[in-house]
Structure formats: C-alpha cells, structure tokens
Amino acid sequence: MSRTERVVIVGASLAGSHVAQELRRRGHTGDVVVVGDEDEPPYDRPPLSKGLLRGDRELELPILAQPESLDVEWRLGTAAVGLDRAARTVLLSDGDSIGYDRLVIATGRRARAWDDLAEAPLVGVHTLRSIEDARRLRAELIQLSGRVVIVGAGFIGSEVASSARAHGVPVTVIGRGRTPLDGALGERVGRIAMGYYRRAGIDFRRGAAVVRIIERDGRLAGVELDDGSTLDAEVLVIAIGSTANVEWLQDAGLDVDGGVAVDGSLRALDADGSPDPRVFAAGDVTRWAHPLGGGRLLSIEHWGTAVEQARHVARTIVGDEQQEPFAELPRYWSTLFGSVVKSVGMPSLGDEVVLVQGSARDRRGVVLYGRAGRTVGAVALDAPRELVFFESLVAAGAPFPPDLAVVDRDGTASLVPAAASFPARRSARPNAGDGGVRGPVAAQPAAAAGAPT
Amino acid sequence: MLVVVDLNRCQSYGQCVFAAPEVFRMDHAETLEWDYRPGAAEEGRVTRAVHACPVRAITVTPEVTR
Numbered sequence: 001m002s003r004t005e006r007v008v009i010v011g012a013s014l015a016g017s018h019v020a021q022e023l024r025r026r027g028h029t030g031d032v033v034v035v036g037d038e039d040e041p042p043y044d045r046p047p048l049s050k051g052l053l054r055g056d057r058e059l060e061l062p063i064l065a066q067p068e069s070l071d072v073e074w075r076l077g078t079a080a081v082g083l084d085r086a087a088r089t090v091l092l093s094d095g096d097s098i099g100y101d102r103l104v105i106a107t108g109r110r111a112r113a114w115d116d117l118a119e120a121p122l123v124g125v126h127t128l129r130s131i132e133d134a135r136r137l138r139a140e141l142i143q144l145s146g147r148v149v150i151v152g153a154g155f156i157g158s159e160v161a162s163s164a165r166a167h168g169v170p171v172t173v174i175g176r177g178r179t180p181l182d183g184a185l186g187e188r189v190g191r192i193a194m195g196y197y198r199r200a201g202i203d204f205r206r207g208a209a210v211v212r213i214i215e216r217d218g219r220l221a222g223v224e225l226d227d228g229s230t231l232d233a234e235v236l237v238i239a240i241g242s243t244a245n246v247e248w249l250q251d252a253g254l255d256v257d258g259g260v261a262v263d264g265s266l267r268a269l270d271a272d273g274s275p276d277p278r279v280f281a282a283g284d285v286t287r288w289a290h291p292l293g294g295g296r297l298l299s300i301e302h303w304g305t306a307v308e309q310a311r312h313v314a315r316t317i318v319g320d321e322q323q324e325p326f327a328e329l330p331r332y333w334s335t336l337f338g339s340v341v342k343s344v345g346m347p348s349l350g351d352e353v354v355l356v357q358g359s360a361r362d363r364r365g366v367v368l369y370g371r372a373g374r375t376v377g378a379v380a381l382d383a384p385r386e387l388v389f390f391e392s393l394v395a396a397g398a399p400f401p402p403d404l405a406v407v408d409r410d411g412t413a414s415l416v417p418a419a420a421s422f423p424a425r426r427s428a429r430p431n432a433g434d435g436g437v438r439g440p441v442a443a444q445p446a447a448a449a450g451a452p453t
Numbered sequence: 454m455l456v457v458v459d460l461n462r463c464q465s466y467g468q469c470v471f472a473a474p475e476v477f478r479m480d481h482a483e484t485l486e487w488d489y490r491p492g493a494a495e496e497g498r499v500t501r502a503v504h505a506c507p508v509r510a511i512t513v514t515p516e517v518t519r
Contacts, residue, residue, distance in 0.1 A: 021514075044457065044489065051486045062489045063455060069517040304461040331461045338481035340465065384483055385464040 003318055004030040008090055008098055010080045010248075011106030012036025014044065015283025015306040017065040019104050020072045022314035032072045033098060035090065037079035037107075040131055041067050046303060048134040049156055050335055053163035055142045061131055080107070083252040085276060102317050105260050105268060105281040106310070107245040109301065114213070114238050124220030125213060125236045128156060137237065141167050146234030148172070149223055151210050153180035155334045157239035158193065162336040164235070165200050172203040172231055174210055174223075177423050184343075185379060186420035188353055192363045192381055196337040242301065244285050254279070259287035259299045264325025266313050280316070282309035291327055292346045292376055292397070302332040329395055339363070339382050345394035347377030352417035354401050357386055366390055369420060370400025454496060455514040456489055462510035472505045473498035490516075 007023060009016045012034045020034050036042070044062040052059060067074045075092065082091035089097045111127035126137045141148070141164055148164040150157045153175030165171045173180065179190030180197055197204050205225065212224040213236065222232045246256040255261040255269045260281040262268055266288070267275035283306035287297040308328040315323060334341045350369025358365015358381070366386050369377040374397045378390040393402060401417050456476065458469075465483040469476075476491045476499055491499060503511045 046460070047486070051480060060489065064457060064489075065514070066455060066516045069515070304459070307459075333460045333463075335480070335484035338484070340483045342461070382483060385466075388464075 002030070003028050005101035005317070006031040006099065007033070007102045007104065007317060008100035009034045009104040009106055010090060011104075011108055011245075011283065011285070012038070012042050012074065012076060013106070013108055013283070014042070014064065014303065015108070015285075015310040016104070016106035017042035018307050018310035019106065019282060019314050020070055021065060022311045023317065024070055024072070026314060026318045028314075028318050030101070032070075033075060033100075034072055035075045035078055035080055035092065035098075037077070037093075038130060038132075039077040041065060041074075041076070043131060045129070048131065049128060049159035050163060052134050053138050053141060053160065054166040055138055056166070059135065059138060080248045083249055083254075085252055085254075085279065088278065101278065103279045104313055104317075105249070105279065105285055106283045107248070108284040109242040109244050109259075111238070112241045112243050114240075116213070122213065122215055122220045123218065124234060125238065127238050128160060129242070137235070140235050141169075144169050144234055146170075147232055148235045148237065149174065149210075149231055149233040150237045150239055151223075152239035152241070153177065153204065154183055154239065154241070155181065155336075157237070158197075159334060159336045160237050160239060161197070161202050162200065162338075164237075165202060165337075169234075170203065171201075172205060172233075173197070174205045174208045174225065176207065176209060178206050180204060181341075182421070182423050184348060185341075186347070186350070186353060186369075186422045188418055188421050189367050189379060189381075190421075192360065195363050196339060200337045242284070244299070246285065259297075260285050261287045261297050264289075264327070265316060265323070266309055266326055280313045282306065282313050288326065290330065290346070292330075292349065292394075300330045302330055304328070304331045329391070340384055342380045342384055342387055343377065344387060344391045345369070345375075345377035347379050347420075348422055349376045350420045350422075352400070353420045354415055354417045356390065356402060356404060356415070358383055368393065368400065368402060370417060373400055374398070375400045375402065454491065454493070454499065454516060456487055456491060456499060457512045457514075458485060458487060459510045459512070460485065462508045464508055466507050468505035468507065469502035469511060472502035477502060 009019050042064040044064050047062045079093040080090050081093050089099050091097045111129040147170040150161050150173045153173050161171050161173050179187050180193040182190040209226040210223045211226050214222040224230050244259040249256045253270050260268050262281050263275045266280050268279040268281050284301045287299050289295050289297050312326050331344050347369040350371050352370045354368050356366050356368050364382040367379045375393045378394050380387040401415050476495050477487045480486050
C-alpha cells in the first residue's frame with residue numbers, strides 16, 4: 001500500500017464517493033479516478049423513496065459530494081464494461097481503458113426488473129433506484145387521480161406506499177407474504193407494519209402475486225393477480241428487490257455471482273476463493289461474511305455498511321494502520337407512515353423474538369431476535385433512543401432470551417419468546433430483505449421483499 | 454455547503470431542527486429530513502446544529518465556489 005498509487009474507483013454513488021473522500025482525507029496523493037454511469041454527481045438514495053416522492057417540497061438532488069471540491073478525476077456518465085486484472089485495466093463504455101494500481105468496485109445494485117420485459121417499459125410502470133426514476137415517478141404521482149399499485153411489501157415498497165398515500169390516492173400493495181416487511185422483520189413483528197398500513201388506509205393484498213400487466217392505448221391500465229382478479233392502476237411500482245451490477249465483471253475471473261465476494265480486508269475473491277491484493281469492493285455490490293452470519297457470504301444492502309466499507313478500503317489502501325477484518329455491525333433505518341424503524345445486527349437470522357421494551361398494541365418498542373440461545377438482532381419501532389443498550393447485546397451475542405430488569409414494558413407481556421416466523425427463502429440468490437440467510441428454496445413468481453436502506 | 458446526516462446514528466433528539474429550522478425538519482415526530490445543499494446564509498446555524506447534535510450524526514463539507 002502506498003499513498004502515491006493510482007486508485008480507480010468504479011461506482012460514483014455512496015460507497016465510491018466515500019472511498020474518494022476518505023483517500024484524500026488521509027493524505028493519499030496518487031491519482032484517484034472515479035467512474036460513474038449516471039450523469040449526476042454522487043447523491044444519496046434513501047430520500048428517493050421518501051420525502052422526494054411526497055412532492056411537498058421542491059425536488060432537489062440529495063447531493064453527497066461536489067465533484068470539483070475533491071482532487072479527483074470524475075468520469076461521470078460513463079460505464080465500466082470490462083476488467084482485465086492481469087493488465088490492471090478497466091474498460092469503459094466510451095472505448096477508453098484506464099489503468100490502476102488499486103481498483104475499488106463500487107457499482108452497487110439496480111432495481112430488479114419485471115420478469116416480462118415486454119410489459120415493463122409501459123408508461124406508468126416504474127422501478128425506483130435512481131434520481132431519474134424518482135423524478136419520473138414523482139411527476140406522475142403529483143398529477144395522479146387513480147390508483148397506485150406497488151408490487152413488493154419490503155422496505156422500498158412500503159416507503160413508496162407511504163409517500164404515494166400522501167397524495168391522497170388509493171394505494172394497493174401486493175405482498176407475497178402474510179404481512180408487509182415479513183422478509184426483514186418476520187411475520188410476528190410484520191403484524192406491526194400491517195398496523196401502519198391499516199392506519200394509513202393502504203389496501204394490502206397478502207399472499208398475492210401480479211401475473212400480468214394490463215395495457216390500454218400503449219400505457220398501463222391495471223394488473224391481473226394470481227387469483228384471477230384485476231386491479232385498475234394508473235401508476236405501478238415494481239419493488240421486488242435488487243440485482244448486483246456485476247455483469248461488467250463476468251470475464252474478470254472473480255467470484256461475482258449475486259455480488260462481489262470479499263474477504264475480511266474487503267478484497268475481491270477470485271474463482272478459487274483467493275483475494276486479489278489489488279482489487280477491493282465496497283457497498284451494495286459486495287457479499288461478505290459477518291461473524292453473526294456464521295461464515296456465509298451475505299449481501300447486506302445498508303447505507304451504513306456502504307460507508308463503513310468505503311472507509312475501511314481507503315484506510316487499507318493508504319496503509320496507515322493494520323486493520324482488523326471488517327466486521328461492522330449491520331444497521332439500517334426506515335421511515336414510513338410517520339414511524340421510524342431501526343435495526344441492528346441480523347434480525348432475519350433469528351427464529352424467536354421477544355419484545356423487551358414498549359408495547360405491541362402501541363406499535364412502539366424494541367424487539368430482540370434470537371437464534372440458538374443467542375441474540376442476533378434488535379429492531380426498534382418508534383424508539384430510536386432505546387436501541388443503544390440493546391446494540392451491546394447484539395454485538396456480544398448475549399444469551400437469548402434476555403434476563404433483564406426492564407423498564408417501560410406492558411406489564412402483561414412476558415420475556416418468553418415467540419416464533420419470529422420468517423418466510424422460507426424465495427430464491428436461490430443470496431439477496432436483499434432477509435440478507436439471503438435462510439437457504440435456497442424453489443423460486444416463486446413475482447413479488448419479493450425490497451431491501452432496507 | 455453539503456450536509457449529510459447519518460440516520461443510523463440519529464436518535465431524533467431534534468436539536469438540529471432547533472438550531473437550523475430552515476435546513477432540518479422532522480416529518481412526523483421522529484423522522485428527520487434536511488436540505489443537502491443549504492445556502493451560504495445558513496452556515497452559522499448549520500455549524501451550531503452540528504455541535505448541538507448529541508450523537509454527532511451531522512457531517513458538513515464545504516463547497517468550492519467558482
């Protein structure tokens with residue numbers, strides 16, 4: 001590692017921009033090149049499903065970095081199309097190829113597309129990942145009078161439902177599971193999300209799937225469900241998960257199926273499982289093994305993980321300090337229907353849950369998740385300050401169920417655990433919502449949980 | 454200036470909203486939203502917000518002007 005090496009970062013979003021910023025912050029003097037396939041400067045994605053869609057304020061790009069303020073070469077609006085690790089070059093879509101001493105792969109993920117691509121590009125049909133997607137969806141929501149149908153009841157689907165409902169139009173969410181957010185929280189806690197939906201007047205179709213998009217005059221008219229019924233729709237949002245942007249790496253000899261596999265130093269692993277010393281990855285594109293996950297490579301699509309991985313990579317490149325293997329506790333937040341959901345650890349690894357603070361009836365409190373007698377995750381519902389203590393239990397893998405002198409709990413609730421009731425895994429791809437932890441089962445059609453922020 | 458809040462760290466104390474109400478706001482009780490690129494006139498208030506946050510969730514990056 002050296003401060004004078006030429007670093008190429010492919011991906012100019014949350015992780016990519018943080019690598020560049022952290023390199024310069026730590027005094028890296030070598031060339032830094034950032035390649036991004038969007039025309040925009042680096043921007044934050046979480047607002048795209050929230051306030052930006054509500055339309056109550058001017059639409060502004062949630063910018064993360066001003067390109068000209070960093071001594072970095074920005075190649076925006078250019079995609080990487082290939083990687084030659086022997087020659088240490090990245091091939092770009094404009095035909096140029098750029099050499100690197102160190103490469104950071106930070107190409108993230110894209111929204112999973114509707115299976116029948118012929119139906120997908122209809123006017124009125126949307127996915128949501130980029131600011132362009134958000135602008136287009138917002139423009140339609142603002143002048144909408146008909147129904148919004150959302151396929152997918154994960155976090156993206158739920159946040160979009162919340163924002164769409166703010167426009168005062170009917171909103172229907174099609175979910176595969178029995179409750180919203182069952183992939184991320186389990187059905188037991190998902191019942192609380194069901195309460196959010198009900199309170200907001202969302203029409204939730206549980207255990208349902210869209211089998212066909214109905215067109216009229218070249219635009220969306222509605223959807224047909226698997227029970228044969230149809231729904232009118234003026235706007236349809238497909239929120240069925242995400243896919244890693246790794247196609248450009250398919251001939252690079254790396255393990256990229258479902259995301260770039262990395263070791264504890266966040267170096268990319270080749271097909272034999274050996275790390276390439278010069279190639280790193282950070283952010284949503286990675287699959288990595290957190291100790292909580294028992295050695296399995298999982299895709300953790302969280303904002304905090306992207307930022308922390310980016311900083312870890314930059315520190316390694318600059319070579320300031322010998323670092324411990326990357327093992328940051330996964331964390332996320334979501335704001336939806338006027339509530340805030342925060343998570344620490346890996347709740348979806350849990351088999352059992354205990355409400356340790358708050359009241360299920362009030363839809364507020366902290367739930368601990370346990371597996372095999374150990375605490376694996378904690379979720380706080382409208383209790384952002386209360387999570388701090390429970391984080392330490394998760395980090396320590398503390399015994400579960402906990403034996404706690406508790407405060408602020410509904411006196412009738414006990415610390416006897418209930419089943420978390422996570423759905424059996426829906427696809428063979430380690431992905432999204434449930435962190436890919438529960439093992440493959442046969443793929444099912446249509447909706448899957450969206451990824452938490 | 455550019456403003457980013459780490460919403461994992463944020464515990465919705467709302468001190469930033471008191472310090473710079475044109476930049477930070479709570480949508481409902483506990484969900485923070487903010488302007489990512491407030492105008493230069495907000496700089497003093499945003500700086501106070503950064504220091505007022507009990508969990509240091511706010512990062513401000515200066516912009517270069519041309």
